[in-house]
Amino acid sequence: xxxxxxxxxxxxxxxxxxxxxxxxxxxxxxxxxxxxxxxxxxxxxxxxxxxxxxxxxxxxxxxxxxxxxxxxxxxxxxxxxxxxxxxxxxxxxxxxxxxxxxxxxxxxxxxxxxxxxxxxxxxxxxxxxxxxxxxxxxxxxxxxxxxxxxxxxxxxxxxxxxxxxxxxxxxxxxxxxxxxxxxxxxxxxxxxxxxxxxxxxxxxxxxxxxxxx
Amino acid sequence: xxxxxxxxxxxxxxxxxxxxxxxxxxxxxxxxxxxxxxxxxxxxxxxxxxxxxxxxxxxxxxxxxxxxxxxxxxxxxxxxxxxxxxxxxxxxxxxxxxxxxxxxxxxxxxxxxxxxxxxxxxxxxxxxxxxxxxxxxxxxxxxxxxxxxxxxxxxxxxxxxxxxxxxxxxxxxxxxxxxxxxxxxxxxxxxxxxxxxxxxxxxxxxxxxxxxx
DNA sequence: TTGACTGTAGAACGACCGTGCTATAGTATA
DNA sequence: TATACTATAGCACGGTCGTTCTACAGTCAA
Numbered sequence: 001x002x003x004x005x006x007x008x009x010x011x012x013x014x015x016x017x018x019x020x021x022x023x024x025x026x027x028x029x030x031x032x033x034x035x036x037x038x039x040x041x042x043x044x045x046x047x048x049x050x051x052x053x054x055x056x057x058x059x060x061x062x063x064x065x066x067x068x069x070x071x072x073x074x075x076x077x078x079x080x081x082x083x084x085x086x087x088x089x090x091x092x093x094x095x096x097x098x099x100x101x102x103x104x105x106x107x108x109x110x111x112x113x114x115x116x117x118x119x120x121x122x123x124x125x126x127x128x129x130x131x132x133x134x135x136x137x138x139x140x141x142x143x144x145x146x147x148x149x150x151x152x153x154x155x156x157x158x159x160x161x162x163x164x165x166x167x168x169x170x171x172x173x174x175x176x177x178x179x180x181x182x183x184x185x186x187x188x189x190x191x192x193x194x195x196x197x198x199x200x201x202x203x204x205x206x207x208x209x210x211x212x213x
Numbered sequence: 214x215x216x217x218x219x220x221x222x223x224x225x226x227x228x229x230x231x232x233x234x235x236x237x238x239x240x241x242x243x244x245x246x247x248x249x250x251x252x253x254x255x256x257x258x259x260x261x262x263x264x265x266x267x268x269x270x271x272x273x274x275x276x277x278x279x280x281x282x283x284x285x286x287x288x289x290x291x292x293x294x295x296x297x298x299x300x301x302x303x304x305x306x307x308x309x310x311x312x313x314x315x316x317x318x319x320x321x322x323x324x325x326x327x328x329x330x331x332x333x334x335x336x337x338x339x340x341x342x343x344x345x346x347x348x349x350x351x352x353x354x355x356x357x358x359x360x361x362x363x364x365x366x367x368x369x370x371x372x373x374x375x376x377x378x379x380x381x382x383x384x385x386x387x388x389x390x391x392x393x394x395x396x397x398x399x400x401x402x403x404x405x406x407x408x409x410x411x412x413x414x415x416x417x418x419x420x421x422x423x424x425x426x
Numbered sequence: 427t428t429g430a431c432t433g434t435a436g437a438a439c440g441a442c443c444g445t446g447c448t449a450t451a452g453t454a455t456a
Numbered sequence: 457t458a459t460a461c462t463a464t465a466g467c468a469c470g471g472t473c474g475t476t477c478t479a480c481a482g483t484c485a486a
Contacts, residue, residue, distance in 0.1 A: 009453090012463065029335040033247075038442065048444085050464045058444060109335040118331030121393035122242040122322040132394050166387060166403040173390065174383035180334035181345050190379040201414070222483095225433065249473065261474085263434045271474060 016054050019044060020068040023061065028069070029109030031119045032062045032127060062127050069112040070134055076101045078141075087149040088199065094142065095172055095195055102176050103188050110180040113138075114173060139165055156204040164202055171195050229267050232257060233281040236274065241282070242322030244332045245275045245340060275340050282325040283347055289314045291354075300362040301412065307355065308385055308408055315389045316401055323393040326351075327386060352378055369417040377415055384408055 022043050027035040037058065041048045055061040081093035102111050109115050117135060120128040146161040155164075175191035178184065235256050240248040250271065254261045268274040294306035315324050322328050330348060333341040359374040368377075388404035391397065 009462065011453095015463080031244075031332070036443065038444090047465045049446090049466080052445070053463070115331060115335075117390060117394050118328060119244070121390070122328075135394060163403055163406060166391075166400070167384065167407050170383035170387035170407070171380065174379060174386055177330060177334070177386065178379075181330050181348060187379075190376055193376060194380050194383070222432070228433080251472065251474090260435045262436080262476090265475075266433070 012054070016064075019051055019054060020064055023065045024068050024072065024112065025108050027062075027065050027109075028107035028112045028115055032065065032116055033119065035062070035065065037061070059126060063130060066116065066127065066130050066134070069107070069116075072106065073101070073112070076106050086145065087152050088154040088203070091142065091145040091149060091168075092195075092199065094145065095168060096192075098172050099175060099188055099191060102172075102179065103185065111173075111176045114176050139169060142169060155202050159202050164198075167198060168195060171198075225267070229277075232264055232267060233277055236278045237281050237285065237325065238321055240275075240278050240322075241320035241325045241328055245278065245329055246332065248275070248278065250274070272339060276343060279329065279340065279343050279347070282320070282329075285319065286314070286325070289319050299358065300365050301367040301416070304355065304358040304362060304381075305408075305412065307358065308381060309405075311385050312388060312401055312404060315385075315392065316398065324386075324389045327389050352382060355382060368415050372415050377411070380411060381408060384411075 019040060023035055023040060026039065026043070037048050037051050040046075040051050044051070051061075055064060077094065077097040081090055081097050084090040084093040098111075113131060113135060116127075116131050120131055142165040143161045146155060146159070146164050149155040150157060150159065150161065155161075171191045171194040175187045178187035178190075232253065236248055236253060239252065239256070250261050250264050254264050257264070264274075268277060290307065290310040294303055294310050297303040297306040311324075326344060326348060329340075329344050333344055355378040356374045359368060359372070359377050362368040363370065363372065363374065368374075384404045384407040388400045391400035391403075
């Protein structure tokens, strides 16, 4: 592998960004292995070398693609949620933004990380490690938000934050899987209902149903 | 594609079975696309032609592999649960057997169908359709068992069977994903806890905790 | 003993893979 | 205007893929 050339010019940065935009789209639907350099070259009307030189190896291309997906995820899911106040409110925003990001097909193949996780969960390497780290960070974020909500009495003290995070994450993941496999949007409805009911239960309020607002 | 030869001799049936056993193992860990005929030939010390002739095409090999996985799943998860009486008891058995089948690594790559779903959810074809049909059948089985439990008053009338099936399925799927990605068995504990708590809630009994038995 | 048929091997095909070498047009610097 | 360097192209390599054609040893029926 060539030690990944220099490439610091404005144009090079722009080209690299264009490549990665297409790469993320392909990878989300056909996997990070299915993402081939020849395929990218054809799609971008460039030579294979032209693509390759920007990364130096297939693995580096995959890692850069994951970083690009991470940036999109942060922009689409996490950042908008930061406008909501910490605690149950932000937790709801994170989950709802996640569902929205899958529902409106930000990535052609559904959640990029769900697809990448399934693809790399049984093989070693830097790509696996990166995806595992990012997934863990997301789970940690959910758990910490729950813990914060608990400190504000928005969530009952008897709730185990890791347990609740596991369950909420399971709901959104399941929505993604069901939607992609059956191409049926009703999975989002089930997921939203599961989240809402569960959060009500965790809050301890019997049946709230805030009338308006 | 050659029209998949005749092959009805005892020996041919045996060979085919041996091939598929290895195929299922490879496919669960490296995907149905990663399952290559050359790889299979090397593993079985046969020629590529020797393998190929049994199926006629890669797609037929993949479909046969899915059928083999289905048979194993039925044997490991569904059949043992049929010993439990219908209703909440059998529902619990189905879920627990599923967790056990992942936990003891019946397939090297975790749940075969979870992996195959993620791999084929974004592409058309017979393999996708078969996997979707099998996944749907499993979901239907959960839902029907819940509906039966409801008819026996084991589950509250207010519960929507499809909703509960979605949530329970989400828990087991999440256990599989977390276990494979992080190689951490604690996911099973979280999953079991989620299932148990949820079934208690659905049964309507406030906090049962049957003392012994 | 002959002949048909079965299961497998060997070799080859065209296509695509990731990667490396070399050349070159374009740009920036001197 | 001459020089250095950047970003990309062209081409080729060895390898693997799914697939096909042909050959052949083994078995079984006549």
